[in-house]
Amino acid sequence: MNLTYSNINKKYKGGKLALSNVNLTLTNGVYGLLGPNGAGKSTLMNITCGLLKPTSGSVKLDNKNILSLGETYRNLLGYLPQDFGYYPELTASEFMDYVVTIKDCLKSDVDEILKLVGLYEEKTRKIKTFSGGMKQRLGIAQALINDPKILVLDEPTAGLDPKERVRFRKVISDLASNRIVILSTHIVSDVEFIAKLIILIEKGEILKFKRTKDLLDSLQGKxxxxxxxxxxxxxxxxxxxxxxxxxxxxxxxxxxxxxxxxxxxxxxxxxxxxxxxxxxxxxxxxxx
Ligand SMILES: Nc1ncnc2c1ncn2[C@@H]1O[C@H](COP(=O)(O)OP(=O)(O)O)[C@@H](O)[C@H]1O
Ligand SMILES: [Mg+2]
Structure with a gap:
């Protein structure tokens, strides 16, 4: 599977360029998207999910424009937005069922996913009683419904405590072998050990797109x-x-x-x- 971004530019109405000439090719594995606030990370992720159209350029999955793939593409996708809306009155399991319904897929894997993120025991609790870290884990869980081949996680570790972060890293590493995982974070250590490649982005431009090890080696002696x-x-x-x-x-x-x-x-x-x-x-x- 190949996700190719060609000459992506994005200009919001009245704004400056949020993405400028982005060219990337992604294959299976974990990609860490790192950059300061306002760099364009969420914009790139929204474009990856087909929720936002680039002003120019295209994203192609195996040579087909994702915007023309429609539902076929959406069925391959799992997405955790940066600002994830929760439904406080629902229980974790009701919420998961709700996502299953809107994704129009089989319910069967919900318990399995809740176990994976460590929420199975809490599945009958209302979301409003959850800690920030638990809500975030539920956000990750809903992104995993339907076994997505492309997993886009925008700041997935925000609000997780150190123990939850360790668990998150393990979950993502286990998932990464047969899918594309793109995750943005400001906690660098979250991607240091699981990301095959690091994308450094600043002011809408890709500064570096390198294997994590090569990036570390490039700083040897500095x-x-x-x-x-x-x-x-x-x-x-x-x-x-x-x-x-x-x-x-x-x-x-x-x-x-x-x-x-x-x-x-x-x-x-x-x-x-x-x-x-x-x-x-x-x-x-x-x-x-
Ligand atoms: N809906 C929007 N309308 C106008 N400008 C936006 C919008 N969303 C983001 N931007 C601008 O685009 C740039 C990139 O934002 P964003 O992709 O959210 O960056 P990051 O996720 O790296 O913090 C910023 O300058 C931001 O202010
Ligand atoms: Mg963002």
Missing amino acids: VWKCQLPLNKIEEIEQEFLIVNLQYDQKFATARIVSDTSPFPESEVIYPSLEDVYLYYFKALPGPN
């Missing part, structure tokens, strides 16, 4: 660990991109992204995806 005397910190902060600082009594240990050694006796360390994010976007990933 991530440093150094011990800074406390009185040097402010100066170094002005000049360098600091990923984190750990304070001790007499000094602080800094993790710094820089083309050259930031401080005498800095030690080169292996890059993480967070370093990559900071290097390309000059800011740490934050909530959208």
Whole structure:
């Protein structure tokens, strides 16, 4: 299966270009879509789902324009929108049945999916009694109905606690072998270990589209660990991109992204995806 984006441009009415000349080809696997707020992630996802038409360009599934595939394409699709509307008075299982009805598919896999996201035991509880993380897991669950071959998850880990995030990563990894999974997140560690490829997007343009490992390798020799005397910190902060600082009594240990050694006796360390994010976007990933 091949999802190909050709020369996609998107301009909202009265707005500037939200997507600019996007070209991508996706095959089975997990794709992490990373970029600051307003970069165009949700726009790209809405276009992927056929909910939004590009101003120019096309998305094709195996050479057929998704907009002409209509229902055939929608049946292949699972989507978790960034702002997901819940139905507070429904129970989890009533809500799932409702989605089954609108997706016009078989009910059979609902319990299985609820087990997968860890909500089976809670399926008779009303959604209004759910925590944020539980609601988010229900959002992921509804996207999985009908075994979609293309799964589009817009900020799926927002509101999940660390334990739920670990479970989420496992669920997604298990699903990824025979489908295309595109997920956006501002929590870089959520995609670092499960995404085959990373798409870095900024101001509507694809900055990088690379294998996660290649992206990490490209930062080799640019991530440093150094011990800074406390009185040097402010100066170094002005000049360098600091990923984190750990304070001790007499000094602080800094993790710094820089083309050259930031401080005498800095030690080169292996890059993480967070370093990559900071290097390309000059800011740490934050909530959208
Ligand atoms: N419905 C809309 N009308 C006008 N502008 C929009 C609309 N949706 C998004 N935008 C603009 O398009 C750009 C990309 O937005 P979005 O795709 O939501 O980014 P992200 O999901 O990366 O935060 C932003 O500048 C945003 O303000
Ligand atoms: Mg968004």
